[in-house]
Amino acid sequence: MNSIQKNRLKDQAFKYWGICCTCMGLALLIIFIGDILIDGIQRIDWGFITSLPSRKPEKSGIYTALMGSIWILFFTTIIAFPIGVAAGIYLEEYGKKNKLAGILEINISNLAGVPSIIYGLLGLEVFVRIMNLGASVLAGSLTLSLLILPIVIVATRESIKAVPSSIKDASYALGASKWQTIWYQILPASSGGILTGVILALSRAVGETAPLIVVGALAYVPFAPESPMDEFSVLPIQIFNWISRPQHGFIENAAAAIIILLFITFMMNGIAVYFRNKWQSKWK
Template identity: 85%
Template structure:
C-alpha cells in the first residue's frame, strides 16, 4: 500500500468517525428532547405561564421565573452590548499593536473560558457587597454582563477582521475619517457577525444558574420583579428547584419549564443565524 492509498484510507476513516460521532450525538439529543416532551408538553398552557409558584405542583407556574429571566436578559443586553462592541472596535481599530495589547488580547480570550462560578463570586463581592446592590436584578445582570463580555469582544474583533481591507481603503481614499469609515462602512459590513456573537453570548447567559445563585437569586419568589432593584428568580433556578423535589408533578413542571427555556434558546439562535445569513448576502 503506497502513501496515496494510506492517505485515502485515513481520510475515509476520519470521515466515518465524524459521521458516527454526529449520529450518536443526534440520537442522544433526540432521546433527551423526546423524554422531556413526553413529560412536559401536556403541562404547558396559559395558566402554567401566568401562575405564581405554589407548594402544589398542579397549581404552580413559571410567571415569576419567566419575568425574572426577561428582566435579566434585557438588562444584560443593555449593559454588555455597547460595552463589548465598543471594546472590540477599540482593540481592533484604535489600540496600538504592541506587547501590552497582545497580552490584553490573550487575557480576554482566556476570560471567555473561565468557569461561570468565578464570575458569580466576583459579582457577589463587587456588586452585592461593595456596591451594596443586594440580591437584585441589577446585580445579577451586571454579573452576567461580565460573564459574556469577553465573548462579545472576541466576536466583534473577528467580525471586524473579516471586513475586506478594500472597503476601508476605498473609504479613506474618498476622504472619510477613521470614525466615518468605522461608522459607515466597517460596522454595517460586520454587523451580522457582531449580532451573531452577541445573541449567542446572551443565549449562554439566559441558561446560567451558578453565578446567579451565588449573587443571591432565590428559588422561590412570590412576585415578579418590577424594578432593577427587586429580588428575582430565573427559569434555570426554578427548574433546579422543581427537579430536586420527589413528587412526580414537579418533575413534569420542570420538564415543561425546560421546554420553554429551550424554545427561548432556539429562537435566539435562529435570530442569530438569520442576521448572519442576511449580512453575508448583503455584503457578498
C-alpha cells in the same frame, strides 16, 4: 496491499468513524429532547406560563421565573452590548498593535473560558456587597454582563476584522475621518456578525444558573420583579428547584420549563443564524 489502497482504506475508515461520532451526538440530543417532550409537553399551557409558583405542582407556573429571565436578559443586553462593542472597536481600530495588545487579546480570550461560578463570586463581592445592590436584578445583570463581555468583545473584533480593508481604504481616501469610517462603513458592514455574537452570548446568559445562585437569586419569589432593584428568580433556577422536589408533579413542571427555556435559546440562536446569513450574502 499497496499504499494507494491503504490510503483509501484509511480514508473510508475515518469517514465512517466521523459518521458514528456525529450520529452519537445527534442521538443523545434527540433522546434528551424526546424525553423532555414526553415528560413536559402536556403540562405547557397558558396557565403554566402565567401562574405564580405554588406548593402544589399542578397550580404552580413559571411566571415569576420567566419574567425574571426577561428582566435579566434586558439589563444584561443594555449593559454588555454597548460596553463590549465599544471595547471591541477600540481594540481593533484604535489600539496600537504592540506586545501589550497581544497580551490583552490573549487574556480576553481566556476570560471567555473562566468558569461562570467565579464570575458569580466576583459579582457577589463587587455588586452585591461593595456596591450594595443586594440580590437584585441589577446585580444579577451586571454579573452576567461580566460573564458575556469577553464573548461580545471577541465577536465584535472578529466581525470588524472580516470587513475588507479595501472598504476602509475607499472611505479614508474620500476624506472620511476614522470615526466616520467606523460609523458609516465598518459598523454597518460588521453589524450582522456583531449581532450574531451578542445574541449567542445572551443565549448563554439566559441559561446560566451558578453565578446567579451565588449572587443570591431566589428559588422562590412570590412576585415578578417590578424594578431593577427587586429580588428575582430565573428559569434555570426554577428548574433546578423543581427537580430537587420529591413530588412527581414538579418533575413534570421542570420538564415543561426546560422546554420553554430550550425554545427561548433555540429562538435566539435562530435569530443569530438569520443575521449571519443575511450578513454573509451581502458580501457575495
